Amino acid sequence: MASDFDLETLVDLEQTFYDSGYEDGFAHGRIHGLIExxxxxxEKGFEMWEELAFxxxxxxxxxxxxxxxxxxxxRAAHxxxxxxxxxxxxxxxxxSTADSSSELDIxxxxxxxxxRYRALCSTLGVKPANIRASGTTPDADSPEPPAAADSDTPRRQPVWKIEATSF
Structure with missing residues (x-):
């Protein structure tokens, strides 16, 4: 009685399924990786240009x-x-898509x-805004945290008088 059953294919069965799954997953990950x-x-490019525009x-x-x-x-003009x-x-x-011969450290x-922006602010006597490409921009409407009671730092007075109103 001759057997048509090959035991060698059973030995490599797990590796065959692993290789097939890996190839499918790699192709799928490549597509989604490009999209993401x-x-x-x-997003990061917009944040960077938003900072530069500021x-x-x-x-x-x-x-x-x-x-x-x-x-x-x-000096300020300089x-x-x-x-x-x-x-x-x-x-x-x-x-990365332009001329690759120029190595520019962004x-x-x-x-x-x-x-240079901080140096300009210092020369002008202006407090530099906390603008960073991380997406954090100063919020003009957010209240300043209250000064600690034991702190020697005086509280800054608001520029505009805010009157309580009911809506």
């Missing part, structure tokens, strides 16, 4: 103010020019822009 990667890239708007506003006051050659130059160096296209350039 693009969505995350759009810095550029801040610099251009103060540039117009200083030009109107006739102070185009002082910081403004350098800040705008750094922002102009920021790539406008995805550097994080280093971003830190330089943030440092």
């Amino acid at each position: 990667g693009r969505a995350l890239g759009r 810095y550029e708007g801040f610099a251009r506003t103060w540039q117009a103010i200083l030009t109107g006051l006739g102070r185009d050659d002082d 910081h403004i020019r350098h800040l705008l130059d750094l922002i102009a160096q920021f790539p406008r296209v995805n550097p 994080l280093k350039l971003s830190r330089q822009i943030q440092s």
Whole structure:
């Protein structure tokens, strides 16, 4: 009696199913990874450009103010020019798909822009806003936390008087 049953296929059965599942899972993960990667890239890119737009708007506003006051050659104007130059160096296209021969360190350039912004704020005597590409922006409507009772720090007075109203 001849047996048509091959025991060798049973020995490799588990590995065969594992390999098949791995190939299917890898292909599925690649598709979803590309979709999620693009969505995350759009989100982080938007946050980064939102931060840069804030810095550029801040610099251009103060540039117009200083030009109107006739102070185009002082220290603040120098910081403004350098800040705008750094922002102009920021790539406008995805550097991974553009010319790969130019090695641009985006994080280093971003830190330089943030440092120049803080230097400009210091020169102008303006408190720098906590703008970071992490998505945290200052909320003008949020109340300031109360000062501790034993703290020597005086509470800041609000700029606008807020009257209680009922709705």
